Amino acid sequence: MKLYQGGRGLAGAVVTVDGKPLDPRYDLKRLSATGFEWTYAGAGPAQLALALLADHLGDDARALSLYDRFMRAVVADLDNSWELTSAEIDGALRTIGG
Amino acid sequence: MMTPRQAAFRADYRPRISPWYSGLAHVLVIAVLGVATIWYCASNVVAPRWTDWLIVPAAFIGCNIFEWAIHRFVMHRPVKGLMGIYKRHTLAHHQFFTDHEVSFDNARDFRITFFPPYALSLFICMSAAGAYILGLIWSANAAWLLVCTTAGIYLNYEFFHWGCHVKDDRIIRHIPLMNTIRRHHIAHHNQAIMMSTNMNLTYPMADWLFGTTDLDRGLLGHIFNGYDTRFVKRNLKQVRNSAADSRLAQA
Numbered sequence: 001m002k003l004y005q006g007g008r009g010l011a012g013a014v015v016t017v018d019g020k021p022l023d024p025r026y027d028l029k030r031l032s033a034t035g036f037e038w039t040y041a042g043a044g045p046a047q048l049a050l051a052l053l054a055d056h057l058g059d060d061a062r063a064l065s066l067y068d069r070f071m072r073a074v075v076a077d078l079d080n081s082w083e084l085t086s087a088e089i090d091g092a093l094r095t096i097g098g
Numbered sequence: 099m100m101t102p103r104q105a106a107f108r109a110d111y112r113p114r115i116s117p118w119y120s121g122l123a124h125v126l127v128i129a130v131l132g133v134a135t136i137w138y139c140a141s142n143v144v145a146p147r148w149t150d151w152l153i154v155p156a157a158f159i160g161c162n163i164f165e166w167a168i169h170r171f172v173m174h175r176p177v178k179g180l181m182g183i184y185k186r187h188t189l190a191h192h193q194f195f196t197d198h199e200v201s202f203d204n205a206r207d208f209r210i211t212f213f214p215p216y217a218l219s220l221f222i223c224m225s226a227a228g229a230y231i232l233g234l235i236w237s238a239n240a241a242w243l244l245v246c247t248t249a250g251i252y253l254n255y256e257f258f259h260w261g262c263h264v265k266d267d268r269i270i271r272h273i274p275l276m277n278t279i280r281r282h283h284i285a286h287h288n289q290a291i292m293m294s295t296n297m298n299l300t301y302p303m304a305d306w307l308f309g310t311t312d313l314d315r316g317l318l319g320h321i322f323n324g325y326d327t328r329f330v331k332r333n334l335k336q337v338r339n340s341a342a343d344s345r346l347a348q349a
């Protein structure tokens with residue numbers, strides 16, 4: 001079970017997985033020139049959705065096919081400071097039909 | 099009551115403010131620069147025709163939309179080349195002030211309340227560029243009046259924003275327009291809606307026009323709403339997966 005955490009502060013909009021920085025996976029797709037963001041639908045949230053799914057699923061093709069739906073269903077509603085577990089991502093993926 | 103996260107942010111931020119910083123000097127520089135600009139431009143207006151005055155309401159409306167757009171698309175979005183504005187606002191101002199605790203404690207907190215003075219200088223330069231063109235195609239009087247109006251609205255913006263974050267609202271709550279923007283802006287500091295709702299900081303006209311308001315009422319109702327919460331939308335955005343440090347301790 002992994003724990004993903006995000007928060008805004010002087011260091012930026014920082015996201016970690018089990019305490020280590022989450023790879024934005026620009027190698028898969030560069031959706032945002034300015035890193036992660038959340039609580040709305042847009043470029044930064046899309047990059048975060050892709051990075052979360054790629055790390056969680058370990059399947060780049062599935063992450064690429066699901067990130068937009070996941071961004072709108074989950075990332076667009078994340079709080080200023082948030083926590084997501086692997087189980088919660090699985091639950092959200094079932095809801096969006098992934 | 100503050101969340102642990104907000105308290106931690108304040109404790110981390112305050113020691114970073116230079117010991118040389120003076121909140122009073124910060125406000126004075128903005129006020130002197132703004133008032134001097136208005137005085138200088140006004141003293142150059144000579145026998146204006148009534149048509150020259152039309153620039154004042156036009157600039158007023160334009161500034162209201164500009165203020166809304168900058169807040170919505172630059173201050174709350176990471177945009178390459180303009181990241182400093184986003185960092186100062188979303189990553190600092192909105193972490194220091196939330197709807198749980200929206201007030202500054204003393205004048206040193208002005209560092210994170212007011213824009214740096216170069217922002218006013220920049221806006222005056224932008225306005226002067228527009229005025230130069232206006233002087234060519236319309237009249238010199240209209241050009242001077244344009245800079246007067248934009249500088250005045252800037253001072254209005256900073257004064258109203260101060261009125262949103264000052265602790266004691268015994269007087270402000272009774273001042274029309276100022277009480278409206280205080281409620282409007284404190285609602286904006288709710289982190290669930292801050293990225294897209296209540297973006298005006300003077301008069302909530304553009305928020306009404308573009309549907310980014312937390313109120314469900316007409317334009318005049320928006321402008322003179324005051325502290326009234328009867329018209330607050332019931333279906334405002336809710337957030338999920340809040341971290342423990344973002345939640346208030348249960349009583």
Ligand SMILES: [Zn+2]
Pocket residue numbers: 191195259262263283287
């Ligand atoms: Zn504010």
Ligand SMILES: [Zn+2]
Pocket residue numbers: 169173174187192286292
């Ligand atoms: Zn804001």
